[in-house]
Amino acid sequence: MSGVEDDNLIRQYQQGNEESFRQLFHKYYPQVYRLFISKGLCREDAEDFTIDVFTRLIKGLKAFRFEKPFQHYLHRIARNRLFDHFRKKTILFSDFDSEVNLADRAAIPDRRVELAEIIALCMQKIKSDLRRAILMAWMEGYKRHQIAELLDVPMGTVHSNLERGRIELKICVEENL
Numbered sequence: 001m002s003g004v005e006d007d008n009l010i011r012q013y014q015q016g017n018e019e020s021f022r023q024l025f026h027k028y029y030p031q032v033y034r035l036f037i038s039k040g041l042c043r044e045d046a047e048d049f050t051i052d053v054f055t056r057l058i059k060g061l062k063a064f065r066f067e068k069p070f071q072h073y074l075h076r077i078a079r080n081r082l083f084d085h086f087r088k089k090t091i092l093f094s095d096f097d098s099e100v101n102l103a104d105r106a107a108i109p110d111r112r113v114e115l116a117e118i119i120a121l122c123m124q125k126i127k128s129d130l131r132r133a134i135l136m137a138w139m140e141g142y143k144r145h146q147i148a149e150l151l152d153v154p155m156g157t158v159h160s161n162l163e164r165g166r167i168e169l170k171i172c173v174e175e176n177l
Contacts, residue, residue, distance in 0.1 A: 006070040013061055021061070024070075025054055032078050039082055040140060049085070053078045086136075086150045115177075122172035130165030133158055 012020035032053050036046035056077050064073065123131055136142045136150070148155045
């Protein structure tokens, strides 16, 4: 029934009823916000991205054709916003290094701190394409097909970057232990 209600609200909005958009906003804001939070964005970014999605929706709903359910359309806008963010975001080693340095060193045994520092050093030495793939897979939890889509590269490139990066990281860590 929700799909029919959404379609009615969209039709009303297309006819100039601004209140119908407010109803869609209040209904779906929490869902879109939770999507961004679940993808690892901080609260502020999740709020900004959610507002951006609804800003894009204001324009897009005028031409909405009811070919697919509204929720699918909304999810696609949110997903594309997330992909745009990760395409533009350059994952610098300093981001990774700051996470390592944020650890409370007093609570971590020296051997673990030493290993973390070795890994951080080795990550710096790895080529940026390999490092980016490793960070997205290991630190951010993306699957290979998601990394390929986010970085706009073929799946084979992601696979080889992860494998080469893993090998280079392993060799470097072993040399520095």
